[in-house]
Amino acid sequence: MFIWGAVRPGRRRLRTAIGGLLLSLVLVSLAGAQAADPDRPLEGEAYSSAEEAYKAFGRGDYQAAAGQAATSVALRPDILRLRLLLIDSLLAAGNLGSAEQATSAALATFSANQELESRQANIRQRLAQQPAGDGYKALERGDTKAAIRAARKAVEYGPDVMSYRLLLLAAQLADNSLAAAAETASEAIKLDPGNYVPMVWRGYIYQKLGNRPLAAADFKAALALPDLTGSERKQIRLIAADAALASGEARTAQSLLQPYPKTDPSVVVRIGDADAAAEGKATLKGDGKLMPMPVQDCRDTPYGSVCSLQAPLVQSIATPIDKKAEGIEAAGKAYEASRAKNYGLAIEEAKKAIADAPEIASSRLLLINLQLTAGRPADAEATADRAIAEGVANAEIYAQRGFARSRNGNDRGAMADWEIALARGLPAEQVRNVRLALVDIALKTKDPKRALRSLPRAGLDYEFTVRRAYAYQALGRKEEALRDFRSAERLSVTNVQRDGAIQAQINTLLELDRKPEARAMFDTAIAAGQLRSIRDADLAYIGVAVGNDKVALELFDRAKANGALPPRATIDAGYTAMRQFQNPKAIAYLKEGIDAKADGRINIDDQKLFETRRTVADLTRVWGVNSSISYGKVGSAPNPFLTINSPASTYTSQLGSEIYYRPEEFGNRNGALFEVFGRLFETLYDQAGGPTGLRTTQGMAGARWKPFSDHNLVLEVDKLFRLGDAARDDTLLRAAYSYTVGTDLRAIDTHWPTWYIYAEVDRFFEKTQLVGLFEGRFGHSFRLDPISRNLVFFPHAVVAASYDDSFAVRDAYSAGLGGSIRYWFGETKYIAPPSYWELTLQYRFRLAGDKRAEGIFAQTSINY
Template identity: 25%
Template structure:
């Protein structure tokens, strides 16, 4: 949730009424008559703004003076003239008000509006009705209704609002010409917080054609704005809880109830943007600007959202337009320049970024930081990185291009907002700083600022929830404090879906899935939980080990989304499908091929001959079983597996022309180069059966043990090279004591051969790291990195037959039986870095990754005997 601060902008009459001001009867007609009027700017806007503020505060003389001055600058605006007329009337200067009406007529203003204003002024001058209604004449209906209305006023003053509403309705229906009784009826319902009933009463009253229709229309608009407050509050709470998808429907409801309230529209834009629904967020910004084409915050946010989608030209147009608004003060203009420069940098347009920053002091920290970023762009990126034809699937990630901060506050003329750069710090008070710190994941600072905000305003419910949210993101002790606060809040309001969801998330973070599951189910039972709550319930079920129940829940969520009942975001739907695939998989198979190009020779053993390996292709096939109700959960993985591996092709090796050490003399000798044939196919086949366990996916550590089987003949037989130089000398047919003397015999070789199925044991621990390995729906390509580090111990002890063979004539010199033993401590690591691409044109689920592989040769201590 970004922080929200003051943005002063021209106020249309509709926005003024939306703030709940006590509007004179003819103002709604004036609003309808001036829809096409040109907007106020500059000094005229300032004077008009002052006039409206004075009127709201009851300073009618000053309101009239400011309005008259504004009219001198903009005599064509009916709304300014209406403000002057009623400012004069409220002072009792009815004759001056009538002169102002005559002046407006002479200027060609709307006659119907002026006629209604004149009627109201003359009625007021004549004394009017006691409660401000039209000049009603005594009639039988009036005489019958008046005593009932009198009782209704008495009940209202006694705060007996239910009886007041009932009697006021009765009186008004008896005599609909008494519009003030309709207002009493509505006001009594409003005093009981029955806003829906009050709006229905206004509709009913208007259907009876009262004389004060304009008052009733204005009142109905005010009620709708009041009714919009609750869903707006729920939307803000959802954003505070870092659940923008849940905020969206509440924000839409607030806008539907009060479409003229700019802060609600900005709330909807922000909620959609944070929920990664960028096309809908842009549409919401379009609608906000259709309501008020000079809404600075909406225009700036639309520029940001367009840049996120790669619509660079349109984004630049929005930022250029917002910088042309001449009523912005120096600070607002500077902030918007920084925001526009951030967009240019995100597009790779260093030249535009420098141009935007040129009017600002280069020594300013924020300016200097952006100039440095512009200088760091690679050559050739001084133009937009992408064309405007780029699809929405290639959007910029919010982490790569953070949104502007919002700083909003209530004013006498409504809630107004100001945009600030994403890296702005220290502005907007402790609560705003807490929001900003939380957004950049600086949870320690967020907690400190939230605590300060609560200390300054301990009765503010929203700040208390903010503190709870920040504590929940802290360390174990701070999470405990958050849990106590949530327990206390839920003891007062046990059916608060948001609090239940928040506590469920906290339990999940503390690895208590059973408790989280209870809270998620309780939140759904209230009927007010977001669609994503079903997914949270599924993950909690998986956390308890009930993978099958989790799969059923995820499938139900997808079915409801298909039916239009559950509104999942594309990302939520993709995660649900992946979860179904993952948790329903109780067995599987993996087949892989690997290619190794020719590589340099490694270190020889015992001063032996160096051989350079050639090209080779390896194949591996693995099948595994993952029992659903044994050890497995959303954070634990246990597999039993079997694996076969083989060399499918071996290009052989090359013995290099080199010098080697003669084992008899210890002197170097020359070795001629030569080629060696490689072995591939069935003789190279190995197998293994094993089990592996990941106790916590959070730490990505896997422990495994397997029994290895040497199936192919080449894997269980081979030549033996003694470690002792004396033995190697004897096997060469010479005397170690007299190496230059006559040969003792022909050279001989030693070989071992084990039976099929002989093998050994392998124990290992693996740490994996992954980034961008999942399929993304918000971008068509993304950075990908994965790798592992593995350490372990291998031990082979095979019953074998050992033979000595004459290398000259192939005769068997000797044989025997024993055990061939080999043990090794090893460590290896590998990393794959590249970029993944969605191949939707081939298959919706296909992802292609291209990149580079970095690996080292396994190292360790090898001993054979």
């Protein structure tokens, strides 16, 4: 009886074929083009290439389809449908640049064709996304020159997209290229004369260039645009007021701010400066060039990217004339010290400003912000507490106390403050950040319902949409989460956002047990060059989860080559390589993981380490020896290969030895095994006085195959040849199945449940004989640590059955009790003990059938 050990569950490979669907869509779209084409029929090589292109497209081989389509187009450039096939093949292959070139070439022949123009617009829109994303990234890291280059490329591909022009404008402003920025703003105004954003930007640029009349004209023109919302009109007035104050025009600023209450947090500082200057209590100095920059916010919607402007937070720029305004002067010194990052001095000046004018909320807010910036959230919370207690607090102070409480670990208090701030009417430029913070803390504290309540009711951009998805996910509403993750992908502005949304969709599909869809999404994203913002090792885990071990292993390998493979990933990379039948690579990865455990670089328990070493032992095994001596009744012994003429109820003892070879290249394919072997069997003792010793020596040679990784089914073919005159020549086909639990040694547990079942069917052909065996053992294993951690005692109950059509009574059934003792040996640092010696003793009682079912059964064996 030969039993392979417990097998790790393998994965089922799932393939998703979408080529047929894509082909049908292409054919439908081309049918109209073909019908409208008056060209002569295809023939010759052009026809053959086109046919091959369609076939390749249908099976999803888009590169081959593009190559064949290009050949056909070269031969018949006058056929529109071939041009469209080439373009669609290049698009499906992810080759946008070549697709754009092919579209331009087609339009040179088929000018003003709507299908071609539509494809070109779509291709250029997709081409623009990459440089636009690069431009945003360059701005974030402060590389303004790279941002300008990337933005210009985006504008080149998408000249009608306002957000790309505004990206270029932002890059030029960051680079202080004001003249070029003014030109970009003018071009944007021509593109959309009804959009206030480029017009206000040009007014700001003119102000910075010292051309106050042109700046004022642009602000006035922006306010005169129809269809402005109340919020947009307010922001334009605030920005224009900043320009007026910077130019010393207090009366103009008063006029612009007049529609709004002086207690409005976004107005109070500005109107304070304007009133003080208009009343002669302070002066406004400046040539207009120190106007603060507006804040631009762009978000993607189903109708395209939409940008808006908000007036920035401002500090007082008025210089007091008399001592009554010393509080304003102290606040100004605090701002100056803050810009110099001298937060100690800034905090002291802010405290003076509060002491001089305790009724001014902006001074309190200034101190809170300085304390937060200086890393003193406890002080900031205390300052906010005093302002609230003294009745000086506004919405912004509640918001800032929320941030202070959050840093102090008071998440519940922070959320309460943010909700108050939103209810009291925060300035528009602060509402977004406060809402995002509130939603994030609600999700962190596992309060998804509160997170949903805190989201805006309309106009969700990427950041809000993806958070709503996570809230739905936390509530178990996975279909709604999946919907929002998809929306977030469409709304994403950067590659990081897009990739995060795709990753979340894949994970959600896996949670919904929709693994084929998750695999298809992953494969499509990889083919399209997406998910690159995710680290290779993390992306490899996604590949493993969806069942794409090929890509996962490539990613693990790439991470290792770049020195970015975390030690924790080495073992997982090893198992991935094993599933890809790359055993040498798997062994190398697993050994690296074992070393990482020894060095303390990863934290896995001893059982996980043992299982890893067991896998290395299995992968490195190329040969082995099994030898056993068994004692029991004729016909019930575990080796049914000897011709014994003794009565069935007599005892015999048999020796069996086997040596086997497992080819290194294909002998172990993720637990699916193939081995060739030679065996010798001999009868050592026969109670009935039959032949023993060399006369009974039976030779065997054969091969066995375990076709499944996750099922212990073994198929075997044997050639029996006589070595002693009591043996026989024959041919045997054999099938065996076993299921085992707890038969291996364990590293942590000192005792554990153990059981296994074994079934076998043997068919001899020259001397027709059918043999069947079944045995089940059920018990509990105990590690005998006082003697050796590698010594295991297994007391058990046994049930057994046998069938042999060569006996008068063919079947026999028994049950009994027994015990086994097994000693494991041969371990090294990298391999768990691969060999063992075992002694088993049982007594079985006949339940039915022949008497051979009862009696003593004993066996000692070595598996080396």
